[in-house]
Amino acid sequence: MGPYPGMVLLLLATFLVGNGVSIPTTVEGPFMPVTRRFDPSLRKRSDDLPMHHPRLTKKVPSIFPEQISLALSTPHSIWVSWITGDAQIGPKVTPLDPSSVGSEVQYGTHSGNLTFVQRGNSSVYNQIYPFERLLNYTSGIIHHVRLQGLSSNTKYYYKCGDSSLLAMSEENSFVTPPFPSPHSYPRRIAIIGDLGLTSNSSTTIDHLNQNDPSLILMVGDMTYANQYITTGTMGASCFSCAFPDAPIRETYQPRWDGWGREMAQPAEKISLVAAPCNHHEGCELVKDVTNEAYHIGSCF
Numbered sequence: 654m655g656p657y658p659g660m661v662l663l664l665l666a667t668f669l670v671g672n673g674v675s676i677p678t679t680v681e682g683p684f685m686p687v688t689r690r691f692d693p694s695l696r697k698r699s700d701d702l703p704m705h706h707p708r709l710t711k712k713v714p715s716i717f718p719e720q721i722s723l724a725l726s727t728p729h730s731i732w733v734s735w736i737t738g739d740a741q742i743g744p745k746v747t748p749l750d751p752s753s754v755g756s757e758v759q760y761g762t763h764s765g766n767l768t769f770v771q772r773g774n775s776s777v778y779n780q781i782y783p784f785e786r787l788l789n790y791t792s793g794i795i796h797h798v799r800l801q802g803l804s805s806n807t808k809y810y811y812k813c814g815d816s817s818l819l820a821m822s823e824e825n826s827f828v829t830p831p832f833p834s835p836h837s838y839p840r841r842i843a844i845i846g847d848l849g850l851t852s853n854s855s856t857t858i859d860h861l862n863q864n865d866p867s868l869i870l871m872v873g874d875m876t877y878a879n880q881y882i883t884t885g886t887m888g889a890s891c892f893s894c895a896f897p898d899a900p901i902r903e904t905y906q907p908r909w910d911g912w913g914r915e916m917a918q919p920a921e922k923i924s925l926v927a928a929p930c931n932h933h934e935g936c937e938l939v940k941d942v943t944n945e946a947y948h949i950g951s952c953f
Contacts, residue, residue, distance in 0.1 A: 699851040699852045699853045700851060700852070701849065701850055701851055701877075701887070702850050702851060702852065702854075702855070702911070702915075704885065704907055704908075704911055706911075708855060708914065708915050709850065709910075709911035709914055709915060710914070711739075711910075711914065712914075714820075715737065715738055715739050716737055716738070716754055716815070716818055716820040717737065717814060717820050717821075717822065718735035718736070718737055718796070718813050718814045718820075718821075718822040719735065719736055719737070719913075719914065719917070720734075720735055720736045720910065720913030720914055720916075720917055721733070721734070721735040721813060721822060721825065721917055721920070721921040722734050722735070722913070722916065722917065722920035722921060722925060723827055723920060723921065723922070723923065723924045723925065724924055724925060724926065725830065725868065725924035725926060726799060728805060728829075728830065728832050728833060729801065729802060729803050729804075729805070729829075730799055730800060730801040730802070730803060731799070731800050731803065731827065731829070731924060732797055732798070732799050732800075733758050733773075733797075733798045733799075733800060733811065733813055734795070734796060734797050734798075735795075735796050735813050735814075735822070736792070736793040736794065736795055736796070736910075736913065737754045737793055737794045737796065737814070737815075737820070738753075738754065738793040738794045739793060740790065740791065740792050740793050740906070740907065740910055741790070741791050742788050742789070742790045742883075742906065742907060743788055743789065744785075744786075744788065744789065745789070746779070746789050746790065746791040747791070748777050748779055748791045749777055749791070749793065749794050751775040751776050751777055751794050752775075753794070754775070754794055754796075754815050754818065754820070755772065755814075755815035755816075755817060755818070756772055756773040756774060756775045756796040756797065756798050756815075757770060757771075757772050757773075757798070757813065757814060757815055757816055757821075758770070758771050758772075758773070758798045758800060758811055758812070758813045759811065759812045759813075759816070759821070760800060760809050760810065760811035760812075761809065761810060761811075762804075762807060762808065762809060762810070763810065764810045764824065764826070765810075765824070767810060767811065767812060767824075769800075771798050771799070771800055771801075772798060773796060773797050773798030773799060774796075774797055775794050775795060775796045775797070776794075776795055777791060777792050777793070777794055777795065778791070778792045778795070779791045779792070780904065780906050782883070782901065782903075784901060787883045787901075787903065788883035788884060789883075790883075790906035790907070792906070792910075793910070796813070798813065803829050804829065805829055805830065805831050805832040806828070806829060806830070806831040806832075807828065807829050808826055808827070808828045809826060809827055809828075809829065810824055810825070810826045811824070811825055811826070811827070812824050812825070825921045825922055826922060827922050827923065827924070828867070830867060830868065830924075839866075839867035839868045840866075840867045841864065841865070841866045841867050841868075842866060842867065842868045842869075842870055843861050843864065843866035843868070843869045843870065843923075844870045844872065845857060845861065845869065845870070845871055845872070846871065846872035846873055846874060847873070847874045848871070848874065848875055848912075849874070849875075849876065849877045850876060850877070850908060850911055850912055850915060854915065855915070858915065858916065858918065858919060861919055862918060862919055866923060867923070868923065868924055868925075868926065869919060869920070869923050869924065869925040869926070870925075870926050870928075871925055871926065871927040871928065872928055873927075873928050875909075875912055875927065876908045876909050876911075876912040877908070878904045878905050878906060878908035878909055879892065879902065879903075879904045880892075881903070881904060881905030881908060882903040882905065883903050883904070883905060884905075885905050885907070888903065
C-alpha cells in the first residue's frame with residue numbers, strides 16, 4: 654500500500670454523518686456493497702508526527718506497562734500484550750533481561766474485584782546492522798498473556814504488569830464478542846489501513862474511539878518505520894525503488910514504539926487484528942537481517 658493514510662472508517666463516517674445518516678451496525682445487515690469515488694478535495698497526506706509529540710511519548714515509569722493492546726485469539730480467549738522498560742538505540746546496545754519483570758494479568762467481571770490471575774511470557778528483539786555508522790536498536794520487554802475460558806458477550810476488567818514489583822497498570826476493560834453464529838457476530842467492525850503516524854492518523858484514531866467498535870481490523874502499513882534511516886531522519890518513501898542496488902535497507906525502530914502508544918487508547922479496550930503489508934512484511938533489510946519489529950516486536 655502507498656503512503657497515503659486512506660482510512661476506510663474515516664471516509665465512511667464522514668459521508669454518513671455529513672448526510673444525516675446514522676452509521677449502521679452489522680446487526681442491521683447484510684448490505685449491498687457501495688463504492689464511492691474518493692473526494693479529491695480531501696487532503697491526501699499530512700506530515701509525520703515527531704517522536705516528541707505528546708501522543709507518541711512514554712508517560713509511565715520504566716517498569717510499568719505501556720503500549721497495552723488486546724488481540725482476539727478464539728471466541729473464548731484474548732491476548733493481552735504490553736511493553737515495560739526502555740528501548741535503546743545507538744552504535745552499541747545492551748538488551749534488557751526479560752525475566753526482570755513478570756508478565757501477569759489480573760481480571761474479573763466486576764470492577765475492583767479482579768479474582769482471576771493469568772501469567773504469560775516475555776521477550777525482547779534486537780535490530781542489529783552489520784555496518785558501521787548505523788544505529789542499532791533493542792526493544793523494551795514485550796509481554797504476552799493469553800486469557801482463556803472467557804464467556805461470550807461479557808465485560809471483563811483487567812490490570813496487567815508485575816504485582817511483585819507493585820507495577821500494575823490502571824484498570825482497563827473489554828467486552829468479549831458474541832459466540833459466532835449465522836445470527837451472532839460483532840456489533841461493529843472498524844476497518845483501517847495505511848495508518849502511519851501523522852495528524853491524519855490521530856484524527857482517524859479519535860474518530861475510531863468515538864464510534865466504539867467491537868473489533869478493529871488493521872489491513873496493513875502501520876508505522877512506515879522503513880521510510881526512515883536509523884538516525885530518525887526521513888528517507889525515501891520507496892527505498893527499493895529509489896535505490897534498487899543498495900546493499901541495505903534502514904529503519905527507525907522507535908517509530909514502532911510511537912505507534913504502540915498512539916494506538917493504546919483503542920487497543921487496550923478493543924481487540925485489534927492486524928495483517929502485514931509491503932511496509933513491514935519482514936523482508937530482508939540486508940542479507941540474513943530481517944525486519945525484527947514485524948516478526949517479534951509488534952504486539953498487535
